[in-house]
Amino acid sequence: MATVSEFLIERLENAGIKHVFGVPGDYVLDFYTKLWNSLKIKVINTTDETHAGFAADAYARINGIGCCCTTYNVGTLKVANACACAYAERSPVVVISGSPGMKEREEGHLLHHMVRSFNCQHDIFKNLTCASVVLDNQTTAGYLIDKAFESLQHYKQPIYIELPRDIANKSIVYDVYDQGTPQKSKSDPENLEESLSEVSAWINTAKNPAILAGVELARYGLQDRMVKFAEKLNIPVATTLLSKSTINETHPLFAGVYSGSASHEYTRRIVDGSDCLLMFGVMLTDISLNFRPSKFNKRQVVNVSVSGLQVRTHTFANVGFSDFCTLLFKSELGIHENPDIPVRKNKLVFTPKKNQAITTRRLFEKVNSVLDKNMSIVADIGDSLFGAGDLIVQNTNHFLSPAFYTSMGFAIPGALGVQMARPSVRPIVLVGDGAFQMSMTELSTIIQHNLNPIVIIMNNDGYATERLLRDGEFNNIRRWKYYKVVDLLDGGFSAEIRTEEDLDKHMTKALESKSLYILDVVLDGKDISDGMRRMADALSKRI
């Protein structure tokens, strides 16, 4: 009979996990060893638990599910920030933590790593996950694990599984007939049918319908069907920063990244001017609205997401997001006249100017000129994200950034997660000097596993984003010689970039290289991207 550990590992394998990111510790050692010895799962030791969480999150965004495994409190509490990010942005991550055994908890003295009570860690993670379980005995463990996985699949959010160390090796007692299996929630059939016929009729009569594609489409694996639907009807598709790359951005129906008043003029015209805006799985955040209240006219919007379905001014109860989208995307509707989307140049040529200092704008132009469909963009917070909004991403679902939760430190561990999930994809990492200082140690793991992202450090002398909001000495950070990091790590290549010619030359070398390549791009502290400039005004008025 399987032990609790073996049962949990089997469930991870069956759910499609091939890599688990983590750091061991005595409370999790037994489980960690079993995981390490699994033939189907490879354990990737990271340099820090926060990074294990971000790597698992990025892995989940590509693979459909991710996992990290850490020890009690000292490790798992470091995962909390990454788990919060995954929760906020709907990324299905299994957070597994070892903990003190049930028996030793009764011994009456304090145990190392403890805080306040044995439940402290669990109490915190209850707020950061869609299901959290403590496997405190072998009779309920199997059922609790299955129930938690069911929640993860339903909500596409993280789950927390705590495994006390003396339960890990107990034989599991799991009789599905006694305990029942978790039940999937189903849509109300009448509400589903009525909502579909109302929305279909409206789309058919609308003058200029448009789609605002949200991040939930990718999370529920619906993005390709959405694109086919848009093609069938010939209607434009805009995204948000969080859902950027839901559609290949060279697609003629792609209408740009919508971010309220910071959007390009044509994107606003298409989205704000639509008489039937189909919002599929959109999380309306302050960033997607450029820090202003939403001005969408309810009477012109169908808004369907995991949170519910609203058609004009009324709502339909119990209509599942996946059910509604799947059926709508299959329905036969009329073709619309050619939408008014400007034809854009997708392959941009970058010709370096002689002795010209590199600027943020030219850096993004260069990145745009080399992007292809085998690359992903993993952008950290700051100008890395706001500037990257204008990049033309050709690989569907391969723009990754915590564009809602906006935690610094995502991109380098994120690239680790992306390339573990898709070894054939080459990540281009955009990371600020501030965020680099928080997360650079994970380059070590990247080298360890022979991965080869191109890491572009936007070395702009500190917290440029914060500088825009309020200038002050607190935004200055020590300027490192970032390109020297490859000596310390004893792997990869790097170059210091000061001019357009430097960038051109070393980008070519980076593209030819099969190893990690770091471009330390030295920028003026006050230089910002066009994307950031469009946002800056509204953002500073909020402070």
Ligand SMILES: Cc1ncc(C[n+]2csc(CCOP(=O)(O)OP(=O)(O)O)c2C)c(N)n1
């Ligand atoms: C973990 C975390 N700490 C603090 C912040 C607040 N914050 C937002 S942007 C920013 C500056 C980022 O600096 P850098 O990485 O150099 O990027 P830049 O703004 O210069 O492009 C800070 C401190 C944050 N978002 N996340």
Ligand SMILES: [Mg+2]
């Ligand atoms: Mg910076």
